[in-house]
Amino acid sequence: MRSGVAWFAVVVLVASGWLVVPAVAGAQNVAFVTMNRILEDSPQAEDAMRELEREFSPRDSELVAEREELQRLRDRLERDGDLMNPSERADLEREFSQRSREFRRAQESFSEDLNVRRNEELAKLQRRINDAIVDLARERDIDLILTERNVLYASDRIDITDDILATMQRD
Numbered sequence: 001m002r003s004g005v006a007w008f009a010v011v012v013l014v015a016s017g018w019l020v021v022p023a024v025a026g027a028q029n030v031a032f033v034t035m036n037r038i039l040e041d042s043p044q045a046e047d048a049m050r051e052l053e054r055e056f057s058p059r060d061s062e063l064v065a066e067r068e069e070l071q072r073l074r075d076r077l078e079r080d081g082d083l084m085n086p087s088e089r090a091d092l093e094r095e096f097s098q099r100s101r102e103f104r105r106a107q108e109s110f111s112e113d114l115n116v117r118r119n120e121e122l123a124k125l126q127r128r129i130n131d132a133i134v135d136l137a138r139e140r141d142i143d144l145i146l147t148e149r150n151v152l153y154a155s156d157r158i159d160i161t162d163d164i165l166a167t168m169q170r171d
Helices: 001-027 034-039 043-080 085-140 161-170
Strands: 032-033 143-149
Touching: 001 034, 032 085, 032 161, 034 043, 034 085, 034 161, 043 085, 043 161
Parallel strands: 032 143
Antiparallel strands: none
């Protein structure tokens, strides 16, 4: 029985060696990219953030000013509401309610618009990054590039994130 197990072990080892040899002989050029780092550190990402800031800053300032005004109205109602005549208090409460509703709508609209624009800029940036990755892969004859999404480990030897960032900075 022992000789049968030993013989089987030898056959398995030899067979597995034959399977490994073709894989090593046909080794492919593989690289790894940390997309999140490129999305955060590329100059194009910084430009997109500045553009969004420039585009949405005025509306954000208006919302901040309206929030402060609503807080002043609320404070006035709490502080002076008992001293006001009933019709004056009702008018102030109505104004506060109406402005609060308008503020919430404006805030929701702002958030939706910002998210749409952020997604547009992100899609544009991802296209540029993908183009830079494909160009570098062709230039260096890389067969496969992986990202961090499904990779458990990648050595620094195959990490080309810095090279992609350098390419992005030249563009």
